[in-house]
Amino acid sequence: MTFAENHTSITRQRPSELLALIRAEPPLVQCITNFVAMNIAANVLLAAGASPAMVGDAEEAGEFARIAGALTVNIGTLSPQMMEGARAAIAGAHEAGRPWVLDPVACQATAYRRAASAELAGLKPAIIRGNASEILSLAGEESHGQGVDGRDGVEAAETGARRLAAKTGAMVAVTGEIDLVTDGKRVARIGGGSSYMPMNTAMGCSLTGLCGAYAAVAVDPFDAAVGALAHFAVAGTRAHREARGPGSFASLFVDALHAVEPGDLEREAEVAT
Amino acid sequence: MTFAENHTSITRQRPSELLALIRAEPPLVQCITNFVAMNIAANVLLAAGASPAMVGDAEEAGEFARIAGALTVNIGTLSPQMMEGARAAIAGAHEAGRPWVLDPVACQATAYRRAASAELAGLKPAIIRGNASEILSLAGEESHGQGVDGRDGVEAAETGARRLAAKTGAMVAVTGEIDLVTDGKRVARIGGGSSYMPMNTAMGCSLTGLCGAYAAVAVDPFDAAVGALAHFAVAGTRAHREARGPGSFASLFVDALHAVEPGDLEREAEVAT
Amino acid sequence: MTFAENHTSITRQRPSELLALIRAEPPLVQCITNFVAMNIAANVLLAAGASPAMVGDAEEAGEFARIAGALTVNIGTLSPQMMEGARAAIAGAHEAGRPWVLDPVACQATAYRRAASAELAGLKPAIIRGNASEILSLAGEESHGQGVDGRDGVEAAETGARRLAAKTGAMVAVTGEIDLVTDGKRVARIGGGSSYMPMNTAMGCSLTGLCGAYAAVAVDPFDAAVGALAHFAVAGTRAHREARGPGSFASLFVDALHAVEPGDLEREAEVAT
Numbered sequence: 001m002t003f004a005e006n007h008t009s010i011t012r013q014r015p016s017e018l019l020a021l022i023r024a025e026p027p028l029v030q031c032i033t034n035f036v037a038m039n040i041a042a043n044v045l046l047a048a049g050a051s052p053a054m055v056g057d058a059e060e061a062g063e064f065a066r067i068a069g070a071l072t073v074n075i076g077t078l079s080p081q082m083m084e085g086a087r088a089a090i091a092g093a094h095e096a097g098r099p100w101v102l103d104p105v106a107c108q109a110t111a112y113r114r115a116a117s118a119e120l121a122g123l124k125p126a127i128i129r130g131n132a133s134e135i136l137s138l139a140g141e142e143s144h145g146q147g148v149d150g151r152d153g154v155e156a157a158e159t160g161a162r163r164l165a166a167k168t169g170a171m172v173a174v175t176g177e178i179d180l181v182t183d184g185k186r187v188a189r190i191g192g193g194s195s196y197m198p199m200n201t202a203m204g205c206s207l208t209g210l211c212g213a214y215a216a217v218a219v220d221p222f223d224a225a226v227g228a229l230a231h232f233a234v235a236g237t238r239a240h241r242e243a244r245g246p247g248s249f250a251s252l253f254v255d256a257l258h259a260v261e262p263g264d265l266e267r268e269a270e271v272a273t
Numbered sequence: 274m275t276f277a278e279n280h281t282s283i284t285r286q287r288p289s290e291l292l293a294l295i296r297a298e299p300p301l302v303q304c305i306t307n308f309v310a311m312n313i314a315a316n317v318l319l320a321a322g323a324s325p326a327m328v329g330d331a332e333e334a335g336e337f338a339r340i341a342g343a344l345t346v347n348i349g350t351l352s353p354q355m356m357e358g359a360r361a362a363i364a365g366a367h368e369a370g371r372p373w374v375l376d377p378v379a380c381q382a383t384a385y386r387r388a389a390s391a392e393l394a395g396l397k398p399a400i401i402r403g404n405a406s407e408i409l410s411l412a413g414e415e416s417h418g419q420g421v422d423g424r425d426g427v428e429a430a431e432t433g434a435r436r437l438a439a440k441t442g443a444m445v446a447v448t449g450e451i452d453l454v455t456d457g458k459r460v461a462r463i464g465g466g467s468s469y470m471p472m473n474t475a476m477g478c479s480l481t482g483l484c485g486a487y488a489a490v491a492v493d494p495f496d497a498a499v500g501a502l503a504h505f506a507v508a509g510t511r512a513h514r515e516a517r518g519p520g521s522f523a524s525l526f527v528d529a530l531h532a533v534e535p536g537d538l539e540r541e542a543e544v545a546t
Numbered sequence: 547m548t549f550a551e552n553h554t555s556i557t558r559q560r561p562s563e564l565l566a567l568i569r570a571e572p573p574l575v576q577c578i579t580n581f582v583a584m585n586i587a588a589n590v591l592l593a594a595g596a597s598p599a600m601v602g603d604a605e606e607a608g609e610f611a612r613i614a615g616a617l618t619v620n621i622g623t624l625s626p627q628m629m630e631g632a633r634a635a636i637a638g639a640h641e642a643g644r645p646w647v648l649d650p651v652a653c654q655a656t657a658y659r660r661a662a663s664a665e666l667a668g669l670k671p672a673i674i675r676g677n678a679s680e681i682l683s684l685a686g687e688e689s690h691g692q693g694v695d696g697r698d699g700v701e702a703a704e705t706g707a708r709r710l711a712a713k714t715g716a717m718v719a720v721t722g723e724i725d726l727v728t729d730g731k732r733v734a735r736i737g738g739g740s741s742y743m744p745m746n747t748a749m750g751c752s753l754t755g756l757c758g759a760y761a762a763v764a765v766d767p768f769d770a771a772v773g774a775l776a777h778f779a780v781a782g783t784r785a786h787r788e789a790r791g792p793g794s795f796a797s798l799f800v801d802a803l804h805a806v807e808p809g810d811l812e813r814e815a816e817v818a819t
Contacts, residue, residue: 036584036600038309038350042474047519052474053379054309057352060385067382077584079603079627081352106599109613112606199804201588201598245801246593255518258472311582311623315747320792325747326652327582330625333658340655354625528791531745 010186010273011220015227016266018214022049023262027069027216029209030093032056032086034076034105037205040250044206047257048231050213058084065092065100069216073125074103074205075116083116090123099126099215099224102170103208108137121168126221128164129173129208132157139164154180158187173211173225175204179233181225188226191270192233194240196249207232230269235260237268283459283546284493288500289539291487295322296535300342300489302482303366305329305359307349307378310478313523317479320530321504323486331357338365338373342489346398347376347478348389356389363396372399372488372497375443376481381410394441399494401437402446402481405430412437427453431460446484446498448477452506454498461499464543465506467513469522480505503542508533510541556732556819557766561773562812564760568595569808573615573762575755576639578602578632580622580651583751586796590752593803594777596759604630611638611646615762619671620649620751621662629662636669645672645761645770648716649754654683667714672767674710675719675754678703685710700726704733719757719771721750725779727771734772737816738779740786742795753778776815781806783814 028051033041038054045052055064058081065071071093073086093100102125107117117138121128130138132152139160154176161172165184174180179190197203210228218224235256243249260268301324306314311327318325328337331354338344344366346359366373375398380390390411394401403411405425412433427449434445438457447453452463470476483501491497508529516522533541574597579587584600591598601610604627611617617639619632639646648671653663663684667674676684678698685706700722707718711730720726725736743749756774764770781802789795806814 034600035308035581036588039312039474039585042309043472043519043523046472046474053382054307054350055379055382056350057385059353060351060383063383063385077600077602078606080605106601109599109601110606110609112603112609199589199592201585201592245804246589247797247800247802247804250589250800251520251524251797254520254523256520258518258520308581312585312747315582316745316792316796319745319747326655327580327623328652328655329623330658332626333624333656336656336658524793524797527793527796529793531791531793 010188011223011226013218013220013223014266015230015269016262018218018223018227019231019265020262021217022213026051027213028053028067029212029216030055030064030068030071030089031209031212032061032082032089033072033074033205033209036076037074037202040202041206041209043254044257045209045213047254048210048213052209056082056085058088061085062088062092065089065098066096068098070098070212071100072103072208072212073100073120074105074208075107075113076105076205078113078116086120094124099221101125101127101129101208101211101215103205104128104130104134104138105205107134125168125170126215127173127211127225128168128170129175129211131204132174132176135164135172135174136160154178171221171225173229175207175229179229181222181229183222186222189272190226190229190233193236194249196240196243196246197236199246200250226271230271231257231260231265233270234265234268283461284496284499286491286493286496287539288503288542289535291491291496291500292504292538293535294490295486299324300486301326301340302485302489303328303337303341303344303362304482304485305334305355305362306345306347306478306482309349310347310475313475314479314482316527317530318482318486320527321483321486325482329355329358329362331361334358335361335365338362338371339369341371343371343485344373345376345481345485346373346393347378347481348380348386349378349478351386351389359393367397372494374398374400374402374481374484374488376478377401377403377407377411378478380407398441398443399488400446400484400498401441401443402448402484404477405447405449408437408445408447409433427451444494444498446502448480448502452502454495454502456495459495462545463499463502463506466509467522469513469516469519470509472519473523499544503544504530504533504538506543507538507541556734557769557772559764559766559769560812561776561815562808564764564769564773565777565811566808567763568759572597573759574599574613575758575762576601576610576614576617576635577755577758578607578628578635579618579620579751579755582622583620583748586748587752587755589800590803591755591759593800594756594759598755602628602631602635604634607631608634608638611635611644612642614644616644616758617646618649618754618758619646619666620651620754621653621659622651622751624659624662632666640670645767647671647673647675647754647757647761649751650674650676650680650684651751653680671714671716672761673719673757673771674714674716675721675750675757677750678720678722681710681718681720682706700724717767717771719775721753721775725775727768727775729768732768735818736772736775736779739782740795742786742789742792743782745792746796772817776817777803777806777811779816780811780814
C-alpha cells in the first residue's frame with residue numbers, strides 16, 4: 001500500500017488543523033472507561049493537549065456530559081453500574097448536542113458483552129473504535145478473536161466496518177497494523193505506529209479517548225477519527241525508534257504525543273484515501 | 274516572590290525532620306482514592322518511604338482505619354459505594370485519634386460533587402488539599418474551573434482558603450505553580466515543582482496521599498502539609514531537569530521522591546512564611 | 547544459601563520449557579485483580595508473552611472462565627461485588643478443568659479479609675501466592691504483618707507454607723528476598739529479583755498473574771509456580787542493574803520480562819531444590 005500525501009479530497013479538516021484547535025483550547029473529554037485504562041488514557045489525553053475527566057457514576061454522569069466537549073464509553077471492565085452511568089452520560093451528550101465515541105472491548109467474548117455493545121451501538125455514537133475482531137462481531141459477522149486480543153486482520157474487517165457504519169450512522173475506526181476509518185462510503189487508511197503498542201495494555205482504550213478529544217473540536221467525526229489515529233500513529237512511530245522494549249516505549253510514547261506539533265503531524269502522518 | 278530559608282517561626286517540625294521520621298518508621302496510610310490515581314498514588318507513597326493501603330470498602334474501611342497511621346479520602350471517581358466506605362473510615366480514624374486528609378476533586382463540577390465534598394469537609398479533616406478552583410468552590414466562592422482542571426490561580430484562592438480553614442478547622446493546602454498552606458491565620462508558600470506535573474494525571478491525588486504520610490508522623494497538620502508539599506516540589510524540580518516530556522518525567526519523579534534525603538529537603542525546599 | 551543448577555529432580559517442566567510454550571501460544575489469563583494492580587499486571591503478562599483479560603463482574607466472569615487458560619483471583623481491593631465475580635469465575639474454571647491462582651492480599655488485616663481469604667482458599671486453588679505474613683495468616687499461624695506489607699521473613703513461613711499446602715492441596719509460593727515454593731513435601735527456592743520490587747506497588751499481584759500464565763501451560767502447578775517466579779526474578783535482576791530508582795526500575799523491568807528468552811531463563815534462573 002502507498003500512502004498519499006494529499007487526502008483533502010475526502011476530509012474537510014486535516015489532522016494538523018484539528019491538533020491546532022486542541023492545543024489552542026483543550027477540550028474537556030468525559031471518559032467512561034475501564035479500570036485498566038483509566039490512568040494511561042488520562043495521561044494520553046493530557047499529553048496530547050486535552051483535558052480528561054473520568055466521571056462515570058450514574059449519579060452525575062449525565063449532568064457532567066452536558067458540560068463536556070465529548071464523551072467516550074469503553075466496556076473493558078463491563079458491569080451493571082458502568083452501564084447505568086453510560087446510559088445517563090449518553091443521554092446527556094445527546095441533549096447537549098455533543099459527540100460520543102464507543103469502544104466495544106472484547107464484545108465478542110461473552111453474551112453479556114454482546115448484549116451491552118449492541119445496545120450501545122444503537123445509541124448513535126459518532127465514532128466506534130475497535131480492533132478487527134470487535135468490529136466484525138459488532139457488525140454481526142464471524143470473528144476469530146478470543147478475549148481482548150484481535151486475531152482478525154484489519155483488511156478482513158473492511159466489509160464489516162462499512163456495514164456497521166451504514167447500520168449505526170457512526171464512523172467506524174478499525175485499528176491494527178494499518179488502521180482504517182470508514183463512514184460506509186469513504187475509507188481512509190492510517191499507517192505508522194509500533195509493534196510495542198499491542199504489548200501495552202489499554203493502548204486502544206487510550207486511542208478511543210483521543211478520538212473523543214478530536215471529535216470535540218471537529219466538524220465531521222470522520223476527520224476526527226482520522227486525526228486521532230494519525231496523531232497516535234506518528235507518536236508511536238517516533239517512540240519506537242528509541243524504545244528498548246514495551247516498558248520504555250510507554251513513557252517515550254507519552255513524551256512523543258506531547259512533542260508532536262501540528263506541523264509535525266502535517267509532515268509525518270501516513271494517511272491514504 | 275522570594276523564599277525565606279528560615280521558616281521555623283511558624284512551624285514546629287521542619288520538612289526534613291518529618292521525612293526522617295517517615296524513613297525511620299514507615300507510616301501505614303489508608304488511601305480511599307480514585308481508580309485513576311490508585312497505582313501512582315501507591316507508588317508515590319512507597320517511593321517517599323511510607324506504606325500505602327488502598328482499603329475502601331465499607332465492609333472493612335472502618336476497621337482498617339483504626340490500625341492505620343492516617344487516612345486520605347479523594348472523591349475523583351465518586352460513587353455511593355465510595356462514600357459509604359469513606360464515612361466508615363472517617364469514623365474509624367476519629368475513634369482511633371488519627372488524622373485524615375480530604376481531596377475534593379472537581380468538587381465544583383456537579384451537584385453530586387458539591388454535596389459530597391460539603392459533607393466530607395464537615396467531618397473534621399486535618400488537611401484539605403485541592404487546586405484553586407476546588408478550594409474556592411468548597412469555600413463557597415466563585416470558581417472558573419471546569420471538570421478537574423483548575424483555571425483559578427493559587428493567589429486568587431488565598432482568601433477562600435483562609436475562610437475554608439476557619440470554617441472547617443482544617444489546614445488548607447492550595448496547589449498550583451506556587452503552593453499555599455494556611456490554617457486561617459498562618460500562611461506558608463512552597464515553590465518548586467515542574468510544568469510537567471499538570472500533564473500527569475493524579476499528581477494532586479498522589480500529593481494528597483503524601484500529606485497523609487506526613488500527617489501520620491507530625492504533631493501539627495500544618496507542618497505535615499508544608500512537609501509533604503516541599504518533598505513533592507523538590508522531587509519535581511529534580512525530575513524536571515532530566516525529563517524530555519511528561520512520560521519520562523513520571524518515572525524520574527518517582528526516582529527523585531525516593532532519592533531525596535532529609536538533608537536534601539533541608540537544602541532544597543523552597544518554603545516562604 | 548547456594549543455588550543448584552540442576553533442579554530436574556523435583557520438576558517435570560523447567561522454567562525455560564514453560565516460557566517457550568507461552569511464547570509459542572500465548573495463554574488467555576483471566577485476572578480478577580485489584581484496582582491498583584490492573585494496569586501493571588496486564589502489562590507484565592503482555593510483556594511476558596501471555597494474553598491478559600481483566601474480566602470480573604459476576605454477569606460474565608463464569609462464562610469467561612470457561613474460555614480462559616487460567617484464572618487468577620486477588621483480593622487487594624476486596625468488596626462484595628469482587629467476591630461474587632470471583633465465586634462465579636472459580637466455578638467456571640473448575641467446570642472447564644482449568645487451574646486458578648489465589649493471591650490473599652493483606653488477608654491478616656481485617657476480619658472481612660480473613661473470612662474472604664479462608665473461603666477462597668477452600669475452593670481448591672492450584673497455587674496460592676503471597677508474602678510471608680499473608681501465608682502465615684492463611685495457614686492459621688501468628689503473623690507480624692500490618693496492612694499489605696510483609697514483616698515476616700520467607701524462611702519463618704516455611705512450616706506454615708507446608709501446612710497450608712497440605713490443607714488446601716495448593717502449591718504455596720511465598721515471595722520475599724528469596725522465594726519459596728512448596729506442595730507440602732517438595733520445596734524449591736528461587737533467588738534473584740531487586741530491592742526496588744517492594745517499592746513498586748502491585749509487583750506481587752502481577753507475579754500472581756504470571757503464575758496464572760505459567761499454570762495455563764504447565765502439567766504440574768508446582769513447575770508453573772517455579773517457572774513464573776524464576777522469570778520474574780531474572781527480569782528483576784536484569785532491570786536492577788540499570789535502574790536509578792523505583793520509577794526507572796518499573797519500565798526496565800517490563801522491558802526485561804519481554805527480552806528474557808527461554809535460553810536466558812535456563813542460564814540465569816537461580817532455582818535451588
